[in-house]
Amino acid sequence: MARTIISAAIAVLIGLTIPLFIRSYWLHVSIIALYYALLASSWTMLAGFAGQFSFATMALAGISAYTSALLVLKLGVPIW
Numbered sequence: 001m002a003r004t005i006i007s008a009a010i011a012v013l014i015g016l017t018i019p020l021f022i023r024s025y026w027l028h029v030s031i032i033a034l035y036y037a038l039l040a041s042s043w044t045m046l047a048g049f050a051g052q053f054s055f056a057t058m059a060l061a062g063i064s065a066y067t068s069a070l071l072v073l074k075l076g077v078p079i080w
Contacts (some may be wrong), residue, residue: 039057
């Protein structure tokens with residue numbers, strides 16, 4: 001139990017310090033990759049394990065992408 005907590009704490013610390021050392025391009029690429037990994041895992045849980053078919057996951061992803069694009073383009077909210 002304690003070993004798992006220590007491993008998780010080390011992983012979180014590494015994850016929090018990585019953006020300080022890499023360039024913004026690679027940070028952007030890694031954020032997009034993690035986003036797609038999250039979408040894929042949610043789709044796997046919903047369709048693969050539960051056997052349900054739903055477009056709500058992709059609809060919410062599309063709505064959030066559209067909203068963030070509008071915030072950046074129309075209101076000038078910074079991307080980061």
